[in-house]
Amino acid sequence: MEPRAHVPVRTCLVCGKKSAKFALLRVALSPVERTVVLDRKQRLEGRGAYICQGCLPNLRYTKRVQRAFRNEAKGLAESLGR
Numbered sequence: 001m002e003p004r005a006h007v008p009v010r011t012c013l014v015c016g017k018k019s020a021k022f023a024l025l026r027v028a029l030s031p032v033e034r035t036v037v038l039d040r041k042q043r044l045e046g047r048g049a050y051i052c053q054g055c056l057p058n059l060r061y062t063k064r065v066q067r068a069f070r071n072e073a074k075g076l077a078e079s080l081g082r
């Protein structure tokens with residue numbers, strides 16, 4: 001193992017498990033609506049959060065989500081299904 005091959009780790013917003021950043025999906029706030037959207041291209045500006053692929057269907061607009069976005073999120077985007 002190469003000791004300097006540091007893998008950035010992020011915590012899933014839904015289940016709280018830590019995984020390698022590249023294995024997680026990024027969610028961010030849409031610039032206009034300020035709703036939580038899937039950042040498929042990992043390019044949206046600003047605060048983002050990470051969730052496991054398997055947790056995506058379980059994503060709800062919880063306190064934890066609100067806190068992750070410092071209460072700036074107005075809800076989940078319709079594209080996330082709720």
Ligand SMILES: [Zn+2]
Pocket residue numbers: 012013014015016017051052054055
């Ligand atoms: Zn998860």
